[in-house]
Amino acid sequence: MRNQHAYSIKVYLRKGFIILFLSTMAPQFVPCFPSISLPMDIPTLEGHFRFEAIDHAARDFGNQYQFHPLAVLYPESVADIAKTIEYIWQMGPSSDLTVAARGCGHSLQGQAQTHRGIVIDMGSLRAQPMQVVHDGEFAPYVDVSGGEMWINILQETLKYGLAPKSWTDYLHLSIGGTLSNAGVSGQAFRHGPQISNVHQLEVVTGKGEILSCSEKQNAELFHSVLGGLGQFGIITRARISLERAPTRVKWIRVLYSEFDAFVGEQEHLISAKTTFDYIEGFVIINRTGLLNNWRSSFNPQDPVQAGQFSSEGKTLYCLEVAKYFKPEEADLAEQETKDLLLQLSYIPSTLFIAEVSYVDFLERVYISELKLRSKGLWEVPHPWLNLLIPKSKIHRFAKQVFGNILKNTSNGPILIYPVNREK
Ligand SMILES: Cc1cc2nc3c(=O)[nH]c(=O)nc-3n(C[C@H](O)[C@H](O)[C@H](O)COP(=O)(O)OP(=O)(O)OC[C@H]3O[C@@H](n4cnc5c(N)ncnc54)[C@H](O)[C@@H]3O)c2cc1C
Missing domain, CATH: 3.30.465.10 (Uridine Diphospho-n-acetylenolpyruvylglucosamine Reductase; domain 3)
Structure with a gap:
């Protein structure tokens, strides 16, 4: 990976480590304005515009910004979207009317919203x-x-x-x-x-x-x-x-106390010819005492009760990997997993392996969503931050930020994993 600056997300993706700080904080709402009307000659569509009961289009997962639209378009066809945009285009540069496509509205800072513009509800398609x-x-x-x-x-x-x-x-x-x-x-x-x-x-x-x-x-x-x-x-x-598609997944978490070892082994794994199918990781800062719940969202059905591990308040790094397989490949997956784990220097008592279906593995965050929703903790503000850090700066970054600027991770996970530049 080369050490050079880049300015678009696509270029950044080729450079090094992706870091996601996932947190919560108090909401900060942009004031809403009374709605005005669209001109009357709006095009005839298979779908329809809605001008009232559209407050949902002024919200997103970030839950920090609210921009109230003038109307929401519920298209029934691609032609509906084309006609609407052509109509706005023909209004010319003097028009302030803006358009935002809205998929599932899981943006963080109002990206799928538009102030007094038209939101296109893509779910209608x-x-x-x-x-x-x-x-x-x-x-x-x-x-x-x-x-x-x-x-x-x-x-x-x-x-x-x-x-x-x-x-x-x-x-x-x-x-x-x-x-x-x-x-x-x-x-x-x-x-x-x-x-x-x-x-x-x-x-x-x-x-x-x-x-x-x-x-x-x-x-x-x-x-x-x-x-x-x-x-x-x-x-x-x-x-x-x-x-x-695979059908089964060996899902593995292990802890490291040293950032250099953690990150070095992540890099080794993403470069190895025979390796895991999924490689991520996260940081655990200042969780004193027993760390049994570091894997609590791992798999609610998993019967394994691993031994207790004491963090002694140190910053820890969790490598999370997965090996995919089909039932007839179970022995090979088992052997490859053992061989790969033997190459790693994690804290031995922290090895935790679960076997789950491919769908359950891919739906792991949805399982957490259901748990958080049941506690009223899903629709809270999410001031998340995604960063792409060049490999050459990752050690300095970690030294300054983890456990120094950031004092704990109790408000949300910090995910960190390397990506290959050439992909
Ligand atoms: C719990 C959670 C976990 C996440 N995990 C990951 C992750 O692991 N990796 C990752 O990369 N991201 C992740 N994200 C971020 C997510 O990928 C983005 O927020 C994504 O934009 C959300 O999709 P959406 O359909 O909700 O988009 P929206 O919020 O509806 O829209 C996002 C942006 O895309 C535009 N847009 C929407 N639809 C279209 C369209 N059809 N054509 C053109 N533009 C369109 C919108 O105008 C807006 O600018 C996660 C988000 C959440 C909430």
């Missing part, structure tokens, strides 16, 4: 069928609507024994929402982020044209829209690359 193609001359893929959720794609493709290759930690997000960012998780070291696993897009441009784009066709549009933060067009359909 979910009724459009997904098409899994798996027996032609091409590698398997699925064609899906831009408003479709990743969890639904997983459920549909599993019917064919297939699944997307690259995920986010949480699947109740839309295709358009994650492809407008990047879509990074513990599989990105091997497959790249989700935006590297897209063959083709259908996009409604800022002028209201409906265009197909790919590496070969309208390539500039393709590369602008992927990771384009919703600023270069609206993704109405995407063709996502698939692979044979």
Whole structure:
């Protein structure tokens, strides 16, 4: 990995470590304004606009900003979106009317909102069928609507024994929402982020044209829209690359007391030829005493009761890895897991292994969501921060930040894992 600065999320992704600070804090709301009306000659659509009872479109997962729209469009077709955008385009530069696509609204800072503009509810297009193609001359893929959720794609493709290759930690997000960012998780070291696993897009441009784009066709549009933060067009359909789906997962967590060993072994694992299928990690700061609950969200059904481990108040680093397999590959997966663990220098008493289904593994954050919702702790402010740090700066960064600037992690996890530059 080279040590050079970069200025877009796609370029940053090729540089080093991804760090996510996940926390909570008091809300900070932007004042709302009384609504005004759209001009009366709005286009005739298959779907409809709604002007009232649309407060939900002024909220997101970050729960810190509220920008109240003038209207929400519930499209029934891609043509509805195209007509609406063409109409706004024709209003000319003197118009202040803005548009935001909204997938699942899990943004952090109002990115899917628009102040007195039009929010396009992409979920309305979910009724459009997904098409899994798996027996032609091409590698398997699925064609899906831009408003479709990743969890639904997983459920549909599993019917064919297939699944997307690259995920986010949480699947109740839309295709358009994650492809407008990047879509990074513990599989990105091997497959790249989700935006590297897209063959083709259908996009409604800022002028209201409906265009197909790919590496070969309208390539500039393709590369602008992927990771384009919703600023270069609206993704109405995407063709996502698939692979044979595993059915079972060995899910492993181990602790380190030294950052250098933790991060060195993460880097070793993402570079090794035979390695795990998912590699992440997180930081545990200033949790004094017994650390039994460091794995509490691991798997609620897991019967294993591992021994107790005392942190003595030190900052600890948890490596989280997973090995995927099918039942007939169980022995090989077992052997490869043992061999890989033998290469690592974690604190031996902290090894914790669970075996779960592939779906349960991918739905791990949703299981946490249900728990947090039951305690009223899901719809709270989330001032999350994502950083990409070059490899050359990661040790200095860790020394300054973990346990020095940050004094504890009780308000939310800090995820940290390396990604391969060439992916
Ligand atoms: C619990 C949780 C866990 C997460 N884990 C991860 C993770 O592991 N890895 C990761 O990379 N991210 C992760 N995220 C972040 C998530 O990927 C982004 O917030 C993503 O944008 C959310 O998708 P959404 O459908 O809710 O998007 P929205 O919030 O609806 O929209 C996000 C942005 O995309 C634009 N947009 C939405 N749909 C379209 C479209 N069809 N065409 C063009 N632009 C569009 C919006 O205008 C907005 O700018 C996580 C978020 C949450 C809440």
